[in-house]
Amino acid sequence: MTEDFYDLLEIPPDASQDEIKDAYREQVRVYHPDLNDDDRAQAQFTAVKTAYDILGDPVERQAYDRLGHEDYVAKRTSGLPSPDVWQSDDEAADDSSGTELSYSESETASASASTASSAAGSATSGSSTASRSSAGTSSTAGAASASAGTATGTSSAGGTGSGSRTSTAGRTGSGTNGGTGGASGPTGSGSGRASGTSTRSETDAGTGNPLARWWRRQNFSLPLLWLSVLVYAAGLGHFGLENAAALGSLRADLRATGGEPAGLWTLLSESRHGLESPIAFVRGVEFVAPPLEPTLWYGVLAGIVAIALGGLLVVRTVTREDTWGPVTIDETIVVALALTTATTLVGGPLLAGAVLMPLLFGVVVRHTRRGPGWKPSYLYLLPVLAPLAGFAVAAAGYGSLPVDLAVFVILPTVGGLGLPLRATIRKQFGW
Structure with a gap:
């Protein structure tokens, strides 16, 4: 069962406003009353619309995040459909009772109002009101009426739509037992048994795939930060193992100075004490023997990154209205994997971490600042940019x-821990 509005829209809690809008549009294509006349779908559409109205407004979203779902709904909303309508198709299939969900009067009134307003753009005239409740073995009868006119998507024979997955819904009308349903045509209104078929498009990415839904609900920002720091730490460890003898000699010389600052500075400045420079170290790393000549090999590795970037650009062009919009976390993961593969094969984890940290820190900071709540400073990027600056300085001699x-x-080990530690503390303790 859906826990909150983020889960309802199948987005992570740190989703950007563009991602919220895209997720809402996907849900509308499934549950809009013009495309799906199932009662459950109409209630789901109402819930989705409410979720978008709240999360799509930065001020309301900030209040929602601060109060939490239950407190926000209790204090600032009314007439929402029962959370039971948010259950997935698999959960609905397990419901052996075969009865419709129960709603309170305020819930049903809100659902009817939202459905009527959303259908106004595709029907020339028409309004519908419905109320129903079930308790024990009896329920009050409801009524449905519509004025003469033309409306798309509903009829006594069934709704129309497009897609590859269909679902049916039936409603039986009676005096005092069971729910009531009716369909009105050009000649008037009536009550009785109405059945309809609704369609659900499987082309909406992630809609029918549990793994895809799970993926979209995850927040990978913090794990990505820690991953980049760990890759760089592995690179420092690799450097230390390859220069173990020189580091041991330097440690002994440092102890001999007695800890005097002037002596330490003189000792470190007079020579490298047998230590390789980082740029010479990464040039000498060879995890895999190149199967091609160096020029071709480096071209292949650069091609890996180019293919990843080109593929993302094609996907953006096809699926997104704003091709040059903000980079998403999913896109960042793809680019990070390509860069990690290429740079590790070229210079080991030290080079990979030096490239990954600025990339991931920059995207996460930008992604976080676009949403409500905490606005981390771009100053967090300075320490993790230091290794790339160091390579440039060393290359210049x-x-x-x-x-x-x-x-x-x-700088990268101490300063680079600032952002992930701060984010972890906020996540665990809310500070």
């Missing part, structure tokens, strides 16, 4: 051991 220690060890 200005590297030294103190500079390497600062830009490759101190």
